[in-house]
Amino acid sequence: MSNPLLEISNPEGIYDPRPHGYSHVAAVPAWSQLVFVAGQGGSRTDGILSADFSTQVAIVFENIAIALASKGLKMENIAKLTTLVVDYDEEKHQILIEESTKIWPDLKFPVNTLIPVQRLALPGMLIEIDATAIG
Numbered sequence: 475m476s477n478p479l480l481e482i483s484n485p486e487g488i489y490d491p492r493p494h495g496y497s498h499v500a501a502v503p504a505w506s507q508l509v510f511v512a513g514q515g516g517s518r519t520d521g522i523l524s525a526d527f528s529t530q531v532a533i534v535f536e537n538i539a540i541a542l543a544s545k546g547l548k549m550e551n552i553a554k555l556t557t558l559v560v561d562y563d564e565e566k567h568q569i570l571i572e573e574s575t576k577i578w579p580d581l582k583f584p585v586n587t588l589i590p591v592q593r594l595a596l597p598g599m600l601i602e603i604d605a606t607a608i609g
Contacts, residue, residue, distance in 0.1 A: 482582040495574035496586035500553040507609040511541045513602040523598040551607040555586040558602045562590035
């Protein structure tokens with residue numbers, strides 16, 4: 475499901491990033507509303523962080539969806555993500571790709587910058603993702 479206000483593209487001459495769960499370019503009309511979602515961690519309202527990376531990833535995306543829904547938006551409204559991962563490795567990369575493909579099965583992934591980090595704000599926090607969406 476595409477968003478008509480958001481043009482996602484992968485120009486010829488740059489490698490195809492879709493197998494890695496992101497796109498190269500997101501274009502948004504100047505008159506669009508921008509919605510910024512702060513970095514979301516892998517806990518729900520109870521504040522409990524699972525030790526399982528996959529569980530935290532799923533909860534992060536749930537939290538982003540809840541934040542967007544508060545503004546009448548959906549995940550396909552996201553133009554840009556920034557992803558911070560503690561102790562990043564290939565296994566964690568594959569989990570991110572799998573979760574992203576569930577959310578964007580048409581492979582119109584948002585632009586994403588993935589940054590490996592040593593630690594995040596809370597002990598046990600394994601991932602944090604912020605989002606910029608358009609409405």
